Amino acid sequence: MTNDRKVMGERVDGRLTNILGWVTTGVTFLERSPPKWMPFGVREREKSKT
Numbered sequence: 001m002t003n004d005r006k007v008m009g010e011r012v013d014g015r016l017t018n019i020l021g022w023v024t025t026g027v028t029f030l031e032r033s034p035p036k037w038m039p040f041g042v043r044e045r046e047k048s049k050t
Contacts, residue, residue: 003018
């Protein structure tokens with residue numbers, strides 16, 4: 001939506017904003033995903049700590 005000129009007019013996001021947004025999304029996803037090599041029981045203990 002923020003890249004659609006019909007919706008936003010002159011106030012569309014720039015390239016840098018798009019890159020920072022996708023990098024932030026990727027880092028957040030990786031941070032919240034347990035590593036696949038981690039044994040199942042360890043992942044369950046990590047979840048219960050929160």
